[in-house]
Amino acid sequence: MNHSLEHIQQQLRSLRLSESADYLPTLITQAESDEWTYQMFLTRLAEYEQKRRDEKQIERRLKWAAFPSYKTLDAFNLNEQQSLSKKHISQLKEFTWLDQLYSLILLGPPGVGKTHLATGLGIEAIYQGYKVSFISMGDLIHTLKTEDIIRKSQTKMKRIRESNLVIIDDLMFMAMDNREANLFFHLINDLYDKSSIILTSNKAPNEWGDLLGDPGLTTAILDRIIHRAEVIHFRNDDSYRMKHRSSIFENKSVQN
Secondary structure (H helix, E strand, O other): OOOOHHHHHHHHHHOOOHHHHHHHHHHHHHHHHHOOOHHHHHHHHHHHHHHHHHHHHHHHHHHHHOOOOOOOHHHOOHHHOOOOOHHHHHHHHHOHHHHOOOEEEEEOOOOOOHHHHHHHHHHHHHHOOOOEEEEEHHHHHHHHHOOOOOHHHHHHHHHHHHOOEEEEEOOOOOOOOHHHHHHHHHHHHHHOOOOEEEEEEOOOHHHHHHHHOOHHHHHHHHHHHHOOEEEEEOOOOOOHHHHOOOOHHHOOOOOO
16 A cells, blocks of 8 residues: 555545645654644644635635725724724624624715725625625626626626625716616615625715616615615715825925
8 A cells, every 4th residue: 555645645635635735744744743643633634724725715705805905994094084983893893783684884975984994894704704795886787787698797796696795885976777777776686685785885875866867766775775774974074095195296206
């Protein structure tokens, strides 16, 4: 019987334990050095395989979520946004609201941190085992309109409908025609009682009707979104991006 290291590694890979196969030489060396028992060796091997599988799953979910940038909650500056406290952020990170299928509506002008907070919550949710999808309203409408004819759109919508948390950024930034509004309604209806939603918008819900055009459809959408939702109003202070923008006149490389 062939008990060479290479053969054992190949057997592990055939059992779909590829992470353990790659780590095996290092683990054997450590086991011999520290005089592990067989049970300790097998425990460490199993723990390593599970750890790497969890890490890879997080990597896949982060990729599938399609966040515009990797902005965590730790990087969210509470001093710049007085509408939220440290306690509020801690409560949101517990995700009790997500388990109870509550949604969040983040309202405020551009540049105050709505997308950052939504992204940070999405990233944190992935690390806690949830499936998350992020999409801008413009991309969502395009994807819905092409779902029947483009496979990429079909894949994206399948992931969105299977997500525990769906983040829709820049909601109602532009008017929709009747077909687009109907497609959006059907998606919200599909997600209702199945997923939580985070919406960011610079327009209050009472203004959405002007962009949807159909009062009945607007009422149906609002009914499903606001039924179980926490509305967070970001203060109308100076834009965070404007306050922290860089200037060519402050750059030492720019000559007078």
